[in-house]
Amino acid sequence: MKKQLLVIALLWMSAGTTLVHGQANGVKVNVPFKFMAAGKTLSSGVYVLSSAHGRVLIENALGRGVAMALANDVSGHSSFGSGQVVFRCYRDECFLSQLWNPTEQVGHELLKSPAEIEVAKRQPGAYFALLGTGAHK
Secondary structure, three states, X not given: OHHHHHHHHHHHHHHHHHHHHHOOOXXXXXXXXXXXXXXEEEOOEEEEEEXXXXXXXXXEOOOOEEEEEEEEEEXXXXXXXXXEEEEEEEOOEXXXXXXXXXOOOOEEEEOOOHHHHHHHHHOOOEEEEEEOOOOOO
């Protein structure tokens, strides 16, 4: 576990500046519920999600990076005009699942966390999607 945290911290430090300043586009979304991403519980609110190099960066409304998660590219879905953010919810627990940026040809699916894997064993999940507001960074 310590090794995984160290790897994530190193990825954050090495890519954080690139993601924040190098990624011109993001999907801005108002999330009306708390959710988990990258092992963190994030409160409801406005977030901007962007992607680069197999990672999804989550910034708060002030532009401050609050979480970063590893993700795989996925296809076969439309991002709609202003982007889309998808959550997997299990009753009252929601986990960030996918990011569909309107400026990219593929989406990004976050890896399931150990917490989500445990919850999924006990109850079925449902997908919940939020459309982006169209505002880019």
